[in-house]
Amino acid sequence: MQIKISSKHMDITPAIESYATRKVEKLRRFFNRIQQIDVVIDKAKNGYTTEIITDVEHHEPFIATSDHADLYACIDLGVDRSIRQLKDHKSKLRDNKHHMPNSVSNRPGAPKPASPRPTASRPAAGNQA
DSSP, X not given: OXXXXXXXXXXXXXXXXXXXXXXXXXXXGTOTTEEXXXXXXXXXXXXXXXXXXXXXXXXXXXXXXXXXXXXXXHHHXXXXXXXXXXXXXXXXXXXXXXXXXXXXXXXXXXXXXXXXXXXXXXXXXXXXO
């Protein structure tokens, strides 16, 4: 898994880079098919904007954006949104894989199907006396 951290309109300090890396590495716990994570930090007029782009196998990238006056809180919000997106995607994958349609006989209180009638044994056509 590759992690790339970039910024717009500001310089990234080593403290910010290590904090963002440490937080983003937690995403691996929630979905193990992550290929790459891009974190884009932008300085706005009245705060910061972060965009976390999570690239996973066999799906379009997940993009989580967050705005906040505090940079560290902004990173935390973005990570929380990414976690929710990955959890939702994982649950959809698991639900579709083990989906069983509800038929009438599977519902509680549904009438039981009639048992088949026993068939009388008939002599074969060639063995008639």
